[in-house]
Amino acid sequence: MKRFVPAFVFLVASPHGYSQSKPTITIEQVNRWETELSNWGRWGKDDERGALNLITPQKQVQAARLVKDGVTVSLAHFADLEKAVDNFNFGPTKHEMFHNPATGKIGAALDSISYGIHDGTNSHLDALCHYALRRDGQLLVFNGHPQDLDENGCKANGIDRMGPGIFTRGVLVDIPLMKGVPWLEPGTPIYASDLEAWEKYSGVRIGSGDAVFVRTGRWARRAKLGPWNAAREAAGLHASAMPWLKQRDIALLGGDGVNDVQPSGVEGAGEAAARPVHTLTIAVLGVPLVDNAYLEDVAKEAAMRKRWEFLTTVQFTRIPGGTATSFNALATF
Numbered sequence: 001m002k003r004f005v006p007a008f009v010f011l012v013a014s015p016h017g018y019s020q021s022k023p024t025i026t027i028e029q030v031n032r033w034e035t036e037l038s039n040w041g042r043w044g045k046d047d048e049r050g051a052l053n054l055i056t057p058q059k060q061v062q063a064a065r066l067v068k069d070g071v072t073v074s075l076a077h078f079a080d081l082e083k084a085v086d087n088f089n090f091g092p093t094k095h096e097m098f099h100n101p102a103t104g105k106i107g108a109a110l111d112s113i114s115y116g117i118h119d120g121t122n123s124h125l126d127a128l129c130h131y132a133l134r135r136d137g138q139l140l141v142f143n144g145h146p147q148d149l150d151e152n153g154c155k156a157n158g159i160d161r162m163g164p165g166i167f168t169r170g171v172l173v174d175i176p177l178m179k180g181v182p183w184l185e186p187g188t189p190i191y192a193s194d195l196e197a198w199e200k201y202s203g204v205r206i207g208s209g210d211a212v213f214v215r216t217g218r219w220a221r222r223a224k225l226g227p228w229n230a231a232r233e234a235a236g237l238h239a240s241a242m243p244w245l246k247q248r249d250i251a252l253l254g255g256d257g258v259n260d261v262q263p264s265g266v267e268g269a270g271e272a273a274a275r276p277v278h279t280l281t282i283a284v285l286g287v288p289l290v291d292n293a294y295l296e297d298v299a300k301e302a303a304m305r306k307r308w309e310f311l312t313t314v315q316f317t318r319i320p321g322g323t324a325t326s327f328n329a330l331a332t333f
Contacts (some may be wrong), residue, residue: 133284
């Protein structure tokens with residue numbers, strides 16, 4: 001397969017020994033990609049699973065064979081209980097023990113918890129109804145289904161319609177490791193050329209049905225320097241990488257932040273300009289997106305082994321009409 005380089009990209013020398021793209025993307029280009037990169041209809045007009053269909057039985061068997069050492073780490077970070085600049089986005093996180101209504105005392109080892117599933121510190125996997133495109137005055141989610149949101153959630157493409165979970169090959173893309181830094185500073189874009197450079201560095205080629213996790217070092221930076229508004233200032237994928245990811249036919253994309261570099265750098269206004277990676281993966285490609293994945297432990301295990309592919313398992317909490325599930329995910333080497 002020939003290397004994909006969009007016509008709007010030019011390459012310049014990089015101090016890290018590989019080419020770095022410096023494209024300018026407009027909202028008009030993003031809008032064209034909404035058609036050019038579309039997977040609508042690919043798995044039938046009634047499909048609500050999108051790119052998860054690429055995880056075939058054969059792919060799952062291949063993923064199982066990646067387990068060599070029997071070492072498992074979590075890819076999840078739960079919403080912080082303490083309010084900070086990067087969390088409590090959609091209501092506070094609360095953890096409470098059950099109290100006996102008659103005595104007011106804790107009556108048993110029972111508790112309840114509430115949190116915003118899209119909270120800025122909670123690892124979550126977006127359902128395919130989370131982002132929509134406006135067509136002829138109507139909001140449509142992946143595959144052309146009406147979004148139809150109400151107090152009960154999504155009528156189409158909800159998390160409960162996307163299957164029980166995921167069992168596939170995970171691929172870690174550790175950009176800070178490749179660049180020799182502990183983390184990428186907020187606002188650092190990751191281009192298709194970075195992804196290709198990582199493939200050469202790691203010896204792992206990203207392919208069909210893969211779950212791809214892009215580490216920026218967000219959690220390492222937060223642990224060292226404290227929280228910041230990572231929803232508005234974040235390292236992440238540049239919109240120009242989307243045709244490359246479409247070509248590789250991935251099933252799942254995840255990052256340790258919001259995935260989109262923030263600010264996005266796209267010239268224009270609107271949600272598709274502010275979060276083009278979100279818009280194009282979820283609504284156009286049908287690729288579920290994982291925000292705020294915890295990639296520090298898997299990065300350590302992968303670097304120790306010099307092996308950046310592993311079995312990934314994800315269990316979905318199948319909330320009827322849910323816009324996401326908590327990312328209850330494991331990586332096993």
